[in-house]
Amino acid sequence: MTQDFRTSAGGRIDRSSPVDFTFDGKAYRGFAGDTLASALLANGIHLVGRSYKYHRPRGIITAGSEEPNALVGIAREKGQNTPNLRAPQVEIYQGLNAESQNRYPSLSFDVGAVNDLLSPLFVAGFYYKTFMWPRSFWQKVYEPFIRSAAGLGKAPTDPDKDRYANHYAHCDVLVIGSGPAGLAAATAAAQSGARVILCDEQSELGGSLLHDRTSAVDGKPAVDWAADAIRALSENDKVTLLPRTTGFGYYAQNFVALAERVTDHLANPDPRLPRERLWQVRAKEVVIATGAIERPLVFPENDRPGVMMAEAGRIYLNRYGAMAGKRVVIATACDTAYRTAVDLKAAGVDVAVIADLRPDPAGVHVDAARSAGIRIEGACVVTGTKGRLRVKSARLGRIRPDGSVTAMGEEACDSLLMSGGWTPNVSLYSQSRGKVAWDEDAGAYLPGASVQHERSAGSCHGVFGLQAVLEDGYAAGENAARAVTSAAKRPKVPAVTGGEEGAGGTLGALPHDRDPARVRAFIDFQNDVTAKDVKLAVREGFHSIEHIKRYTTTGMATDQGRLSNMNALSVASKTLEKPIPQVGLTTFRQPYTPVTFGTFATTARGEAFDPVRRTPMHDWAVEKGAEFEDVSLWKRAWYFPKPGESMHDAVARECATVRESVGIFDATTLGKIEVVGPDAAEFLNRVYTNPFLKLGVGRLRYGIMLNEAGFIMDDGVVGRIAEERFHVTTTTGGAPRVLAHLEDYLQTEWPDLNVWLTSTTEQWAVIAVQGPKARDVIAPLVEGIDLSTESMPHMSVREGKICGVPTRLFRMSFTGEAGYEINVPASRGREVWDAVWNNVEAVGGAPYGTETMHVLRAEKGYIIVGQETDGTVVPDDVGMDWAVGKKKADFIGMRSLARPDIVVAGRKQLVGVLTNDPKVILEEGAQVTAEASPALKTPALGYVTSSYYSSALGRSMALAMIADGRGRMGDTLYVSTAEGAVAVEIVSPVFYDAEGGKQVA
Amino acid sequence: MLLITCPYCGVERPEIEFRYAGEAHIARPAEPSKLTDEEWAEYLYMRTNPKGLLAERWRHAHGCGRFFNAIRDTVSDRFVTIYKMGEAKPDLERLVVEAAQ
Amino acid sequence: MPEKSVYSANAHLSPIVVTSNVRVEEAAPLVRLSLRGGEAAASHAGASIGAPLPLEPLTSTMADKAAAFWLGPDEWQIAIQEGDATAVFERVETAMADTPHSLVDVSERNRALIISGPKAAWLLNSQIFLDFDEAVFPVGMVTRTLFGKADIMLWRQSEDIFVLEAWRSFMPYVIELLQEASRELEAA
Structure with missing residues (x-):
């Protein structure tokens, strides 16, 4: 294909480097330095797309990011399409493959163009008018039609293979736009010694100077002067130059987001490079030099x-x-x-x-x-x-x-x-929350007062003519630098010939x-909004420009109406017979131009979306084939299936093994807080419902923590290591919340207490060994601790060594069996685990996961905060009034336990539930009712909170919160299931070893 | 993202290092058990929620960990002043007058 | 300034990132103590480790094989290059015996990375929003902050050497993101 519309010489393209590309499958040739738009034009191609609504043939209109028509999709490989790229911004590279949008089967013959003939159907507000009735048409006719017609371009189908980077940056002066005003501003600021970032959405810095053939600056052609200025900036260590970088979001306190396109212009990008980079810039001063847009x-x-x-x-x-x-x-x-x-x-x-x-x-x-x-x-x-x-x-x-x-x-x-004529580009000023002001002389909206530390320079605030723009840019750069450093310098403004301001508009x-009636004059090309549509909207009662915008969709294009808004506004103003400022201007919002999801996500995807926390014993569980579940950010071993076992089989086996022999369990993720100081006991006494003042050194106590409203927020076991030192445990998910809660009271309510908190969650690896053989299993490994029940009874803690490693050994149980929790320094966790496992395995024990832990504790009627409780549950509701110190003068939440709504009868209470059919396992969350088929709108009595198959009982069992539950022992109630309501008996929530003899043995 | 100055660290840091902690200067009653239900409800739940200057608590959660107090304008979302826990609440009316000047 | 930092690369591990202008290495194990309390306790503790504890916000002090970091107005982290955590703990604890305080052994809670080279600050800025200009973040400054979504402690040991500590289970996340950000440094 010949480039019939290419000049014989000139331009900033490299005519010695031909570049082959395709557009809609057809091969073309351009030159290095071309954009897709310029290369197509050189090949005589104007027709590049179909419009959104009427599918009218459309050509390239602009040479910038405001382009409404020349939107293309580009895919480097199948499934990786990037839609809606503006052809004037797409730099061509060898092998580039671009596709036009909104047409089928081809640009020159498009079936959708029938919409153009039906255009009376698609007038302003057609969404709201056309698809109203008949109702039955909605699902089968209208919605499929709208879905196939709606949306610009094709979304990619596969996960994005590209990488995206993030970078935080700080500077004294951020200059957005590198035309004459921006270059001058950056130069002035840099010469003042300021740290400067200069960004521009185009591939080359220089803006309008790059196509100014006739003006001269300082006696040099404008483009040469620009090259010199850019070179001087690039040689300054305190200046960062960012071409291909769009300042797309201006947020509070001069926080500005930039999107840098790193590799899109390269034929074979190095895979080590990110495709795009999000710059999160905090600038002391911002100079907006985004120019003006021709109307x-x-x-x-x-x-x-x-x-x-x-x-x-x-x-x-x-x-x-x-x-x-x-x-x-x-x-x-x-x-x-x-x-x-x-x-x-x-x-x-x-x-x-x-x-x-x-x-x-x-x-x-x-x-x-x-x-x-x-x-x-x-x-x-x-x-x-x-x-x-x-x-x-x-x-x-x-x-x-x-x-x-x-x-x-x-x-x-x-x-x-x-x-x-020209519309000053006030988008970023508007994003900075500044209010634009109508300037009658300029016939334009211009930036008003600065709300943030910013100033506009050049034609974006109504200054035209190269000499004036340069002067304005230098002044803006100098003033911005002066606001930051006292050493601001006023550079000599170069003399300009040519580049005179143009009048009119x-x-x-x-x-x-x-x-x-028969012709259409388009205002918004991308959304197919005509002057008639705007007039119609006004006639139908939409008088504010914000309403007109939404009714007609004018100004909703990918440029947010930078190209079209002023014409729409003028048509509305004339139709309303009101001056323009009374009609208003729509607000420009972030982002300035479309930004890829990848740029917003940066590295926060896949495994790196959130930190994934693993314990020191994690790899062991992986080797043993464990399935894992997520508990807050932690990966916890859920169950350990043997070959051929289902989850049900594995959990039943693990439960039986713990009850009959011994199990080993990774409890590392429990939150741990070291509470130390002369007032440690007094502090714990105030934050737990239980009394703590008299807890002996070496003893453990289960504690419940309430919020001030009286509701259970966390629970855990507290050990007194020394007179002034406690080892507090929290739930896995509750650890940060509990620490913040305790710090709050210490710092703000009781600063007089001499006690301090330190998180030790990750200091310790915790190995739970539970079951009748627990003591036998650990005894050979322990030094310096007498494990006999007489010397170390249930709910006690001792310090000593295990496998030669210092340990805090807890004797405690969350299973109902006798057991221990072995705390060892985290880095030694795996070696101690291996040694204990060796002994566990030798006696026929097994590792167990969180599911078995849940079943075992449910058999004992132990609650899990967040499962039995939901933030509206007080201790008595779950049968734990025994844990509330009645003689205490005060603790957090105590007063609330006497609130009228707490002491009232009829509150939901924790009970056990047994289905009449022992094989039926209820669904957690299922509603509990008095009748099998209650009348509509009958409130449920409660709901199931935990439900399992219990191998100890040889049948199913459940826990539930039921109104007046403790008064319903032996009653028959009904629980909804997918197959209808089933009858259940209400029983005590303690299903196993109600006397508690096993765990103290 | 707002910048907030931590009065303990003496530096300005992005909002994401901080946690909001509700209205300030609501002291926990010394003897809650002596309060009527109405008084206790007042302490637990009633807040001023003004349009304008509000004294509120923040915590430098991802920094030094300290709670501190701040006066923020709920209309403009600007921090007017920041002070350490235990320091007296500034005269809000005077701050309004000063801001107007 | 002492000759040797309390932090040294763990010679048993291969470096995490090696490029021509930045290195990331895991630090060798250390004894770390968290001290909370008043200035009197801090003064006794400083005497026992041979480095006065810093009282100015966000500053640090260094002695041979020891360093102390200001983390809050009543909180310090002490790092000591010594094998036996229990012995160090007892020594410091004894020195403060008469003063209310909390001393907790957190040696195992944290892991540390040493990030060094002319691109060290650039690499950290991929996930840390702080300004590493030396006028703003001078040598010796220490702070807790965020690295992406992970809490960290960051100390500038020298112009081009930073030490980053995080709780151990967060370290794989930190390492993965540092490796990811460093990849482009080797590209043409």
Whole structure:
């Protein structure tokens, strides 16, 4: 394919490096330095997409991220599609494969284009009107239709294979945008000694200077001056330059998010590189230098491929050597389009006519065009275009003094370049929560007062003309630096020739001589919103621009309406007969342009999404084939199936082994807090329901901790290691919460207490050995501790050694069997475990997991906080009034236990539940009712909290919270199951060894 | 993400290092058992929830671990002043006047 | 400043990250004590280890084979290069016998990484939001903060050497993310 529309020389492309790529499967050639848009244009391709609603053929309109039409999907491999990339931002590389969107089967023949013929159906608010009735159509007709039609582009189907990086950065001055204002600001700030970050969404820094053919700065061509300025910045250690980096989010306190595209432009990226990097920047000062965006003209058929912004035509020509057309009509209301005309003419393009809305165009830009011999028509408006997939001609009309239009005939052309003037790009200022202010002279919204430490520089705050923009940029950089350092310097502002400010501009729909019922002039190209749609919305009662936006979808494009908003606003304002500031402007929000999910997720995915905590014995359990369950961030061994065993088989075997012989269990994840100080006992006495003052050294006590509202928040075993030292355990999931709760009271309520808390959760590995043979198993390994029940009874703690390792040995039980919990320093956990396991295995014992632990404790009626309790349960509800120290003057939550709603009869109480059919295992959470089929709206009596098969009982069993449960012993109630209600008997929650003789043996 | 100054560390850190801990200067009654149900409910649940300046507790949870107090404007989400636990509550009305000046 | 830091690379383990401009290594085991209490206790403890405990927020002190870190207004971590944790504990505990305090052996709770080289700060900034400019985070500064979602203690031992401690079960997460971030340093 030849590049028919490529200039013979010039531009910033490397003509010695051809690049082959495909678009919709067809091969094209461009040059290194091309964007997808510039390469397509060089190949004469304007038609690049179909519009969202009407599927109208659409061409490239802009040369920037505000591009509404040229959206493409790019996949480096199957299933990895990135949709909605803006072709002017896509840099081509060898082998690039781009696909257009919103068309089937092809761009030039698209079935969906039938929507265009049905366009009366799709007027403003069609979502709200068309699909209302009949109701039965919703599921089968409307929803499938909307689902297939909705959405831009195709989402990837496979998990993203790319890597994404995160980087936190700090700087004195962040400059967003590297055109003349941004370069000047960064230079001034850097010369003042400030730490500077300069970012720009484009592949090259320099902004408009890169396509300025005629201006000179300091006697150098503008582009050379830019190169020098960039080089000077890059040589400064305190400056970070970030091309291909979009400042997409301006948040509180100068927290600014940038998205850096690291490898998307490379043919064969090094796999060690991330695809994109999220920069989270905290800047002391921010300079917004995001420029201005040229406004389209709103005339009938302004969406025909080949119609493009005038400045875009100049950018493609001067920067990329790509001509928009060979015979061009320029429609404008503004001087700057004349620069495009002059540059095109100089490149050999036939400029048919400049159609200027203004009756008497004048000034330096107009003079330049006139002296280049270009035909200029004043009071001249484009009233339509012809051509199917590309513009073939433009209709022109003369605007008479009364505002009416008479036809002037047609002008043949293969491209129409338009300019309605310039809209300052206030998106980031608006994101910073600043309020834009309408400037009547500028005919634009400009940044108002700064809410954060930021300032705008250059055309984004209404300063135009290269000399003025540079001066503004230097001042902004210097002032930003001055706010940070006292050493701010005022650099000499270079002298500029050329680059004069252009006057003029228009807003809203243009006059024409066509039948208004039959023509459409587009305002928002991406969402297919026409001037008529906006007028209709106003007529239907939507008077605020925020409502008009949502009703018509204008300004909801990927550029948030930077291209379209002002025209929509103007049409609304004229229809409402209210000045623009009274109609308002929609708020620009983060992100500035679409950001990939990968960039937001960065490294937080897969195993690295959250820390995965493993115990020192984790690998052993893996080797033994354990299944694991997640308990907060921990991986805990759930059960240890032997070959061929189901979970049920394994748990039944593990339970029986513990009851009959001995089991070994990894209890490392329990939270541990060392409570130390002269007032340690007093403190624990205040935070637990149980009395602690008289707990002897070497003794353990089970404690319940309430919140101030009286509800159980945690439980655990507390050991008194020394007079002033306690070893407190918490639930696995509750450890951080409990520590914060205790610190809160210590620091804020009782700062007079001499007691301190230290988390020791990870200091210790904990090996639970439970069962009748527990003592026999550990005895040979223990030194310095008399394990006899007389010397070391149930609920006691001793310090000594096991396997030569220092230990805190707890004699305690959560299973109902005699048992120990061996605390050893974490790094020694595995070797002690191996030694104990050796002995356990020798006597026929087994490892057990959390499921068996749950069953064994349920057989004993022991609660699990968070399973039997739900944050509304007091000790008496779960039958643990015995753990509440009645003689205590106070403890956290004590007063609440006397609240009227707590002492009232009818509260739910913990009971045991046995199904009449011993094989039925109830579902946890199932409702308990008095009748098998209660009348509708009968409140349930309660619910099942734990339910298991018990090998000790040889049948199923359950725990439940039931209203007045303790008064219902022996009653028959009903529990819902998937197969209907089943009858159950209410029994004591202690199913096994009610006398408790086993654990103290 | 807000920046919050920890009065104990003396540095400004991102909000994510901190935990909010409710309204400040609500002291736990010395003898809860002597309170009526209404008084106890007042202590447990009643908060001012103002539009404007609020004295509230924060904890430098991922830093030095200390609780401290702060005056924050619930309208602008700006911290007006920060002070250590145990220091007197600033005169909010005076702060409003100062802020207006 | 003493010749040798209390932290040294664990010679039994291979480095975690080695590139031309940054290294990440696991530190050899240490005795670590958590001290909570007032300045009087701190003063006695400092005398017993030969390094006065820092009283200025976010600062550290170093002696031969020992260092002390300010973690909070009543909290310090003491690190000592010595084999027997129990013996060190008893020595320090005895020195503070008459002063209310809490001394807890946390030697096994934490693991430490040594991150060194000209790109050390850059590497840490992949997950830590602190500003490592030396004017803001000078040599000797120590702080608890977050590394991604993990709580850590971070100490700047010298311009290009940082020590990062985390609870042991969080260390694989920290290591994985440091390795991930370092990969691009070797790319062209």
